[in-house]
Amino acid sequence: MFHPSTERLIDYWRDRKGETALPRRSDINPGDFLELLPQVFVLGREGGRLPFRLAGGFVSELHARDLRGHDALSLWALAHRLELKSALDVARKRRTPVVVIADIRAPGVPSVGMEVLFAPLQGASGETDRFLGLYQPVAMMARLMGCPASELAVREIKPLGDDNRDLPRLRLATLDGRRIA
Template identity: 35%
Template sequence: MRHKNNLELFEYWTSKRGNRPAPNRTDIEPADIRTLLPHVFICDLGAGNELNFRLAGTALCALYGRELKGRTFGSLWLDDGIRNADRTGASVVSRATPAVLTLDCLSTEARIIKAEMLLLPLTGPSGQYDRLIGLLSVFDPPYWIGHDPLIGFSTTGIRFIDQSRDPVFLANRPEIRLPSAAAGVHSPSRTEKQRKVAHLIVLDGGRQD
């Protein structure tokens, strides 16, 4: 786990679960994680082990340029990754096993950004493991978020967290490396990233000595 937001949510979730495999949905107080809420989502497990968004933070929705509530979890992935994403999410819930995913995120203009997703199981009103809380953290958020929507994720690595072992540095389970479907997609050069604003041209970056 590399992103501080994911680590913060994991530590909060761990404090709420106590000696249980997972906390209850009612144990999670939004006010306790208010700085993380724009990046947080909650999914429940429906028929056929399909996860559906009950709630999606504004930052996640902004990446896709649309509201995600009611959509399926797997729909955030590129076509060849949907099945694996659904199986991973369902496994997190049914086995009450947290997971960390590393992602390549592909935009409509073929830009790629790196991100990390944390998936944590929750119990519902019935006491069964039937939902999860997650958080998506983008590394080095680019200027074009909100203007160039994502078309899908590609999972490049999965790590399941063994709660029976000391999670120091969260390295108690090796990451399973996966090939990225976005690999080989052209990433714009610096000159291609010039943006026109009225009669001005804005260059990304800053002073470089």
Template identity: 30%
Template sequence: MADMHTRTSTELFTYWDRIRGAEAGPLRSDIAPGEIRHALPDIFILEASGGDPVFRLAGTRVCSLFDRELRGLPFSALWPAGQREEPVSIAAGVMQYGVPTLLNLSGVLQDGRNLRLEMLLLPVRSAGRTYDRLLGSLSPEMPANEVCDKPLRSLRFERSRIVGLPASSSIPGQVAFGGSHAPDTDDDRASRRRSAIAALLKRAHVL
């Protein structure tokens, strides 16, 4: 993917895209860790929990970046106070609308080095079209021979964009648009999909 700058993002997206088939995201039971074992240290899984997803697990390099175990912590814990609303709302939107999204981040390590990072958020479903998990990765945009061995002192969200969305995809059935209505037509679903994606992009300051 041209939008992605790290090998981890590219490998994870390629794997996720392959196993999801025609759906907006794969079943969590279809994810085989052994097939993405080289990327596992940079991978995490978030679970829906109100408006602030919670870490179900996180790879060793992800935890090392923050110098703590992330399992059980809310996604908002990664961000400084006052800078949490944007990334948390994007993560919730990825699950709500079933859209893969790439975030560009910047940070400062404890030793003063500046670090650019990519975060990939990919929707995953438990059953049917209930998207209540995120398969994600967090990887530095740095040469492979450099080792990120110091924790982050601060982290900042810069921008995000939807990536690799197939033209034929539709909004997952659990999205509520209010009120009862007649059975959807293809035009209805396409219109709702465009509206939902536009709202997500506006929230991410892309439009």
């Protein structure tokens, strides 16, 4: 069970999907979830990057910058990027949403828990090349005392497919010869 706002956007995605494998970007009408728009984002897919195509006010304010074109993976702790990218690649291929239970980290203040939804979408080309997303805090944002997020950290990744037993589990990863996970 997730936060009601996360559940609402998951249900919306499933409703738009209907009997098809995946909803198209054109099936998504932001007017259907106006109260969530500040927390909503849309990512594109360009090679190994996931650039923001759209970021709601809350998302941009949390990171204290305009995120359009910015790679979403760069907002996450370096040690968690490969794990997150792998989970999103699986979600894209399986055409199923994933919810990341995360911590918002900012210097000098306690972290704040958050759910981050990534729901894959089909682009105009017919490829699964986008994600509809949601930042849903699950703790008091006041704990950040107005500080922008320095990074997001993965606590747990929860795929929403029918059978998650065979999802890959990251054990050890290296980047340029250094152990990162």
